Amino acid sequence: MASAQVDVPGNPTSTGTALLETATAAIQGFHPINKIHQHLCAFHFYGDDMTRQVEAHHFCSHQNEEMRQCLIYDGEELGAKLIGVEYLISEALFLALPDEEKPLWHSHEYEVKSGLLFMPRVPAAVQRKEMEQVSKTYGKTYHFWQVDRGDHLPLGLPQLMMAFTQDGQLRQDLATDVEKRYGVSFEEEREMRKHMTGPDQGIHPLANGAGKGQRLELREVDISLVA
């Protein structure tokens, strides 16, 4: 993958540990995880730095027709690192958010229409129905593990991530790498998605950081131990 290959420190899993976990996995329930039904591949950039860009593999489940919650990994193989989360909501839900919240969310119209956002291994004709809906949604993404700068562990603060909104923003090498590995062509898919539309009321002016960069900062606070 285009993200820096980082090795996680630590001894390999022992046979004993692996066996124990296989046994417990067979006994326990994993309902929330079993609901994860979709894999979406897309790109994010850091909310304060568009030059830092990451390939992001979303594993999503629907809470309902209008809301999805996704685990984000830096790849789709067995050792992939869980680097963040994303929530996707319909336009209707986005419009009901407080105004101070809206800038934390990004639009998906460009990503979908340009072909950059896709469902690996699902035939293009089938995924287009899904993409028609996604094109109208807004997303909120936090990353916790900055693999692109070579972090071997999830260090530092969460990073608010954003999605591309026009041509010329995504690095060509990242795009080409994905196209090659998945045997897709963003140009061709863009043609096929020409008819798709974004939010019915247009992309809200407060979305996508309201045009500004955003980052998270830590603040020490007094705490009370009396409830």
Next chain:
Amino acid sequence: MSSSDQEPQPAPVAGSDGPTPPGKAMTLERKLIDEGAQILQSKKPVSQMKQHLCSFALYGHDPCRQIEAHHYAARLNEEVLQCAVYDSDSPSARLIGVEYIVSEAIFEKLPAEEQKLWHSHAYAIKSGALTCPGVPEVMQRQELKGLAKTYGKFWCTWQVDRGDRLPLGAPALMMSMQTGMAQPEMVKRRDEKYEVSSEALKESRKEMPEPEKIHPNADYWKLHGKGFAVDVVQMDMNSPPALAASAI
């Protein structure tokens, strides 16, 4: 600002009335697309989650506020795990955050500023606050022995417990259960649901090894009486040169 310790502005999706999250029920078409994706796509990273852990977490900026947290843990190696955290174990559970767990050895090598964001697990495990639902205690003890000396870092992205019907604001840093903090009603409810007794688990885990000393930088609020909140700050975006040049 959408700080992690600030109540959200009033809005239809901030607070009480209605389901969490709001939204129409899934259409048949959506379900069919989902089923199709299920068959065609692989979910290898997600399939690596082999443990369900249930515990209680405290808000780092307000340790008296606590939640029941369900961790679905995947092991990266003997010393590192990554967990998707939900607010329950049901199919409709909300994804409320992510926790990373590392061994004592790895934790000790982290920079001091980083260590302050992490919490210990020994108390939560040995007090019985943390349990592996459905797993016989004799097996749990084996699993948890390996976790009692670990440290965790947990970011909560959806404060369902304060009534947020959608994930609002900045992520909140969470801390682990510590002495004297457990809310008896919450523990009782959890114990009844899973037919366990925290007291009995505590008894069974008396001899479990724990760190000789919890690292002084972990569980920051305990030693320092201060917590951490997270703010969102606006600034100019750092753009790729070609775009910056073309912007007026």
